[in-house]
Amino acid sequence: MKKTDSERKSDVNVAGNEQFEIPEIIIPLSTDLNLKEDTFLINNLELLGKIWGFLKYHHPEIASGKYDWDNELFQFMPEYLKIKEIGQRDETLLNWIEKYGEISPCATCRETSAQAYLKPDFLWVEKGQMSIDLKKKIMEIYRNRYQGPGSHYIRMVRQIGNPEFLNEKSYPSTFLNTSCRLLALFRYWNIVQYFYPYKYLTEKNWDEVLKIYIPSFILSKTELDYQLSVLQLTSEINDTHAAHLQGAMKVDSLRGDMQAPFRVQFIENKLVVTYYYDSELKGMAGLEVGDFITHVNGKKIEYIIDSIKSYYPASNEEVRKMNLANDLVRSNSNTIHIDYNSSGIKKQKELTLYNRNSLDMRDKLDFFAGKKTSYDSILIENDSSFIGYITLKTIREHEIENIKKAFNHSKGIIIDIRNYPSTFVPFLLGTYFVSKDVPFAKFTLGEINNPGEFNFIPMENKIPKSKEPYKGILVVIVNEKTISQAEYTAMAFRAGDNTVILGSQTAGADGNVSYINLPGGLQTMFSGIGVYYPDGGETQRIGIVPDIKVKPTIKGIREGRDELLEKAIEIIKNDSKWNEIKRRQSKPMFFL
Structure with missing residues (x-):
């Protein structure tokens, strides 16, 4: 089929020995998000993301791995984006679902246990603005959902029980592709929706998060934009285990290769110098252990924290502040200007930074440092x-x-x-x-x-x-x-x-x-x-x-x-x- 620039510009992705095309799509979303068309588009994409994820883990033909479910999404989106009204949308979604075959009655699908600590959440279906026929189809699939020792996309780790997510392609060459960015959002949201044990503890209602992040994933223009959007998304689960995003090299570069010669820590709500990585650097730096920094490059520490904290996933604020503290004295420049307090005296200084690779940044506040036994x-x-x-x-x-x-x-x-x-x-x-x-x-x-x-x-x-x-x-x-x-x-x-x-x-x-x-x-x-x-x-x-x-x-x-x-x-x-x-x-x- 001949491809148009607006709908079918493609990247070729290689995964193992497999090559396939990922359609690039142009989504007409305005940057101010105030147009009626923007709201309609975002609502439609939200519903698509939820249905796509529901089918991935519930539809017997899809959960068993008979289809490349990522690719099915890529191929469906150009048609879906042409929709102009809700009735047409729901009919298109129904036709898409029916493409994957009739649902056979499930003899082993049990009802959710009354004693279950957490139960499947289908409020998005019950209260969603969609046709009765579409709702019935979704619930029919749920009642006759995939049953097996493990689906194509997930299994539970033996003797432990945490989920292991399988056959999830990383598409390393397609970070600028809008299709892949939306896939990332849809994949992550649905994994959390169905398999995160603490979903009920997130500060935001998880049901609303998908809609909130659709604009930022669509409007990302660079690899850095995309990685920052992913970091903010993973912050929404309020889990310190999400603190490190592997592969986010652009974010790491943004934070900088240069570092202050000392470690800082929040103590009594102040950014305090706790020790030097190399004691020989103390003379040039001039700050004493116990001094605390109030401004970096003219900005208050509190202001900087407010501007960057959403990029530091954490379960609580104490650990978030610990994780971001030393990035406050990190830069791509050779110096930063700091205001600090030394024994009650306010001072300023142009602080020389050092390449992070040249510093021994291991924790030195250790009672047993250097001892042979524990x-x-x-x-x-x-x-x-x-x-x-x-x-x-x-x-x-x-x-x-x-x-x-x-x-x-x-x-x-x-x-x-x-x-x-x-x-x-x-x-x-x-x-x-x-x-x-x-x-x-x-x-x-x-x-x-x-x-x-x-x-x-x-x-x-x-x-x-x-x-x-x-x-x-x-x-x-x-x-x-x-x-x-x-x-x-x-x-x-x-x-x-x-x-x-x-x-x-x-x-x-x-x-x-x-x-x-x-x-x-x-x-x-x-x-x-x-x-x-x-x-x-x-x-x-x-x-x-x-x-x-x-x-x-x-x-x-x-x-x-x-x-x-x-x-x-x-x-x-x-x-x-x-x-x-x-x-x-x-x-x-x-x-x-």
């Missing part, structure tokens, strides 16, 4: 007892029995999870702190045969009792760096007989991750299973709420102190303080 003893002055300290950052399985022997007679143990554990220890080490079997978590899993349904699995996760449980105090330190497996581990330790959690709000992203490939060679991820306390209490977005809330202070940073570690030691040393904590822990919602 554990050590802290002596208590004027006392014959001692405190054990363990960092999970470097812990190894073979050390656990040694730790138990070394710390069996200690007054208390501190476990530091301001990091990501190097070994999975909830059961290996967690059992040391319980005198009876204790449930500490339960999970929800999605259903391939009824997309959108999530149920608690029957078996709770339990810490098995120890033959010789630890008798002392356990203090677990957490903060915004505590994410995913680290949060799950903190939940396990919380089940201990004499445990207190100390620190600040964690990342709020628990559950094994699932990866999503998107056009343009991008890959993102989200929390793939729901993780809850045994009573159903939330962990997502909230994180592990500490019993004792302690945060670093600017004064403590200036003095080179680890205030959270100091507080943990104080609790173990002071018997009266520990007794007060135990008394308060027996009451609901204990905080100190």
Whole structure:
């Protein structure tokens, strides 16, 4: 068929040994979005995206992989975009659906369990402005939906249960193609719609998100525009696991190759210098540890944060600020102009930046930096007892029995999870702190045969009792760096007989991750299973709420102190303080 410039300009994409054409389409959407035609077009594309995704996971002929469903969308859109009125639209959609064959009655399709934690959401059908016949067709397909061990597009990871998304092409060469950009939006929205266990926790109503993002995906003019749109879209699920968008090289280039010679962190709501990557650079920079920056290139830090925070996916604001902090002193220029406060004195400086590859940007605020083991003893002055300290950052399985022997007679143990554990220890080490079997978590899993349904699995996760449980105090330190497996581990330790959690709000992203490939060679991820306390209490977005809330202070940073570690030691040393904590822990919602 002869192609017109407006409808059929194509890219040739290569996926493995397969070559196929991806039609480029011109969508007449105005930039101000105020025209009646704009509203009609956006509404039509929203409905197309929802029906396309519904069919992908429900229609027996499509979910089984008999059709290249991406390509079916590409071929259908030129005709669909010619539609001028709603009746014509609904008839066109019905004809499109019927093209894929009659739906046979399904003998194994069950109704959604009344006890389901989350149920499939079809409000978009029930309340949607579409014909009765189209609604009936959608629900007919749902009642007779695909049933099988796994569809062409998804399976659940064995022995874990998080979704694995299959046969999703990345189309690395077609980032400027409008068809592929819309495909990216449709694919991501529907994956979240049917397989994200925390969809109900998003700040925006997920049903509305697809419509909101159609303009930005259509109007993206460059690869950078597209990658920024994807970042904003993934931010809408409020999941710290989505923080890193792999393949977004244009975004990384925009943020800059040059970096301040020091790390900054938000402390007491100030952007504070916490340490230098190389102490030899301090003299030229001139800022002291504990100084805080108020402006960069004449703009207030608060203003900059407001302008960029939507590009930093996060479960909560604490972890968002942690993730963006050092990008505030990053640039493509060799210098940035900063206003800062040094011991109460306001100063300005043209700060020299350094190539990021030349800086050792690893975290240096580590009690155990450079030590050969993950554990050590802290002596208590004027006392014959001692405190054990363990960092999970470097812990190894073979050390656990040694730790138990070394710390069996200690007054208390501190476990530091301001990091990501190097070994999975909830059961290996967690059992040391319980005198009876204790449930500490339960999970929800999605259903391939009824997309959108999530149920608690029957078996709770339990810490098995120890033959010789630890008798002392356990203090677990957490903060915004505590994410995913680290949060799950903190939940396990919380089940201990004499445990207190100390620190600040964690990342709020628990559950094994699932990866999503998107056009343009991008890959993102989200929390793939729901993780809850045994009573159903939330962990997502909230994180592990500490019993004792302690945060670093600017004064403590200036003095080179680890205030959270100091507080943990104080609790173990002071018997009266520990007794007060135990008394308060027996009451609901204990905080100190």
